[in-house]
Amino acid sequence: MKTALYLLTHDLRMHDNQSLTYAQQFDRLVCVYCFDPNIVNDRRYQVTGMGSKRLALTLVALRDLSQQLSTMGQHVHVVFGDLVAQIVELTTQAHIDTFIVSRQFGNYERAQIQHIASVLPHVNLIESDNYTLFNSHDLPWLETELPKQFSPFRHKAEALNIAPCQAEVTQLPQPALAPPEHTELPDWMPIPDAKQAQFKGGERAAMAHLGDYFGSELPNTYKQTRNALTGWGNSSKLSVYLSLGCLSVKRVAHILHAYQHKHGRNDDNQWLLVELLWREFFQWHALNIGKQLYNFQGQAKNAPLTTFYPERFKAWCTGTTPYPIVNAAMKELSATGYISNRARQIVASCLVNELQVDWRYGAAWFQHHLLDYDVAVNWGNWQYIAGVGVDPRGGRHFNLTKQTQLYDPNGDYIAWWGGTASHNTLDQRDMVDWPITS
16 A cells, blocks of 8 residues: 655645645555754744744644544644654654655755655655745756846746646545544643734635635735735735645735736736745745855855844844834734734844844744744845845845834824833943943
8 A cells, every 4th residue: 555644834725735636646644744843942043943823823724724634534643853753753653655745945944854855765755846836847947047136036937827726635545544632732832822813823714814805905005005014904914824835825826817807907916926926036045045044144245244232132122122113013023923024124124234133133033923934035035134135235224214204104003012212221231241331
């Protein structure tokens, strides 16, 4: 009997799931999701890799997917521990001969998959393009000619056809392992925090949100409203569902196309596709540069003129800087796990330019807190702001006064999140921890 193990990662859905399509050809199947302490509890830059709000949303998505799989006799087998060790153990238990996984774009995640392949050479590895608009074979210029900036990538990508979504899976092989009687979180996991009320978890909630958004007039004003700091309908809010894989990016693109066919294409709704292409560019860019995605110097010729000031970083994290708009955004992030794209750029620019802190600390803070954390997009965007990534202009420095006048002229956002400027001294010690005296 042919038996496959499908490792779920950023593809927690039934629709347009290439991995599930592959899995249908086997006699038995194990669907696995692994919480790896090396990722969850990684303490680079003074913060763990996964925060409690993103964990809560992930658990809801897994429960939703498992419920849907149960109608076909399957379930999600959730395991905790080192990913490679867990997969090796399950391969032995279930006599796995094929390992199916969505293509990974982070350097560490890719290394894990390669490690599994090396210690299980007798197991066939199938990597599906389950997270991107395009399959790797759609991009013949990917490895040798991937553009270093977004604009030339966009021109090439816009000329490509987006493949149809995968046919709906209607049946699956029998499970190779019985479901665990109960799943308890180990002590090393954070305690899930489901207090944020903006996003409902899981594929079915994602599909409902997708239908609501494209069933409205909101896409026709997207480019005009997307930079607003507040307002549920000002942006699509699809990123949370895309990052968990509760939504297929191809499904979003095809629904956008259908919307434009019905309502007409304009600059506003077309900008939604531009944003999807930005997301796409960052995936393949991350794959291409590997561990450089996390390097202080990135792809720049010179390293940034920043360092680590612990007091400045703490003030930024807690929203107690001299800059009210930054404080408001950081407090919103901690409370909800989400801030607008404009707010992300403002606070990132402040950390790098006004506070002169190593950009990687900010990227790690976002990784911990953001509900829509995506390794390629997050670290790629931080490099972009810091001037060590794909921005040909060498980074972005936002004028905080001007940004406040443009996006919070009446101070409503600052007042709502309690962003009043702190008058505390920003530094009480220098970079080598010597006290600063007046």
